[in-house]
Amino acid sequence: MPTAIIADDEDLQRSDLQRMLQLIWPELEILATCEDGGDALDAITKFQPNIAFLDIRMPELSGLDVARASDGKCRVVFTTAFDNHAIEAFKLGAIDYLLKPITEERLQHTISRIKEQLSAGTTPQDLIQVMAALDQRLREPQEAEKIRWISANSGSTIKLFSIEDVLFFESDLRYTRVVSADDEGHIRTSIKELQKGLSPDQFWQIHRSIMVNPRAIARARRDEMGNIFVELKNHREQLRVSQTYAWRFKGM
Structure with a gap:
C-alpha cells in the first residue's frame, strides 16, 4: 500500500489536499499531516512514506529544506502559490509540483506519474543539486x-x-x-x-x-x-x- 505525508501550514489547504487524495487515490494511506517543516521532517524519518507533499513556504523549515534533509528517502511533490515564471524551476529533475489552488485534474496527473514510478520501481534521485538550483531560482531577489x-x-x-x-x-x-x-x-x-x-x-x-x-x-x-x-x-x-x-x- 502506498503511503504519504502532507505538510502545509494552512489548515484549509492541508485538509483540501487530504480530501482530494482520499477521493482520487483511496488506496493511498496518509500517515501524517503536518503544520510546519520541522514536523514534516520528523514524520518522514519516523514513518518513511513513499511520497511527501510539501508546501514550499512553511514555518521553521521550508519545503525545500525538508526535501534536502530527507535526501531521497521519499518522492517529493511540492505545493506552491508561486507564479508561472517561478514554476519553470520545478522542471529540474524528477520533481513534481501542484500549483495552488490545487485542482482535482492536476492532482490526478501527478498521481498518475507517481503510480508509474512506483510500478517501475524507480528510486528518487539525489535531490541535493536539484534543491540547490531550485532554491536559487525561487529565492533570487530582484x-x-x-x-x-x-x-x-x-x-x-x-x-x-x-x-x-x-x-x-x-x-x-x-x-x-x-x-x-x-x-x-x-x-x-x-x-x-x-x-x-x-x-x-x-x-x-x-x-x-x-x-x-x-x-x-x-x-x-x-x-x-x-x-x-x-x-x-x-x-x-x-x-x-x-x-x-x-x-x-x-x-x-
Whole structure:
C-alpha cells in the first residue's frame, strides 16, 4: 500500500489536499499531516512514506529544506502559490509540483506519474543539486531588493556593515547578531526576513538561527559525537551545523 505525508501550514489547504487524495487515490494511506517543516521532517524519518507533499513556504523549515534533509528517502511533490515564471524551476529533475489552488485534474496527473514510478520501481534521485538550483531560482531577489548594507545597533551606537564584510548572522528570540571580523551589532530582522534580500550563494543557512558567509569558512569538522562545527577564517567563534543542514558538508 502506498503511503504519504502532507505538510502545509494552512489548515484549509492541508485538509483540501487530504480530501482530494482520499477521493482520487483511496488506496493511498496518509500517515501524517503536518503544520510546519520541522514536523514534516520528523514524520518522514519516523514513518518513511513513499511520497511527501510539501508546501514550499512553511514555518521553521521550508519545503525545500525538508526535501534536502530527507535526501531521497521519499518522492517529493511540492505545493506552491508561486507564479508561472517561478514554476519553470520545478522542471529540474524528477520533481513534481501542484500549483495552488490545487485542482482535482492536476492532482490526478501527478498521481498518475507517481503510480508509474512506483510500478517501475524507480528510486528518487539525489535531490541535493536539484534543491540547490531550485532554491536559487525561487529565492533570487530582484536587483533593487538586494541587501548591500546593514545598519545595526551596538548600545547607543548605530554601526554600518557592508554585506560583504559580514561573517555570519545569529538570531535569538528578540535580535539577530551581525558579526564581522572585528565588530558586531544587533538588528531586529529575523533570519527568514534577511533571506529575502540575500542571494542563496551569499549566505548559507547552517542552523535555524544561523546564516554564514561561505567565503568566511576556513573548515568544517566533526566532533566525537558526529556533530559538525564550522570554523571561520577571521573569527574565533565556531558555529554548530544542525542535522537539517548537514547536507552542505555531506562529503565529510
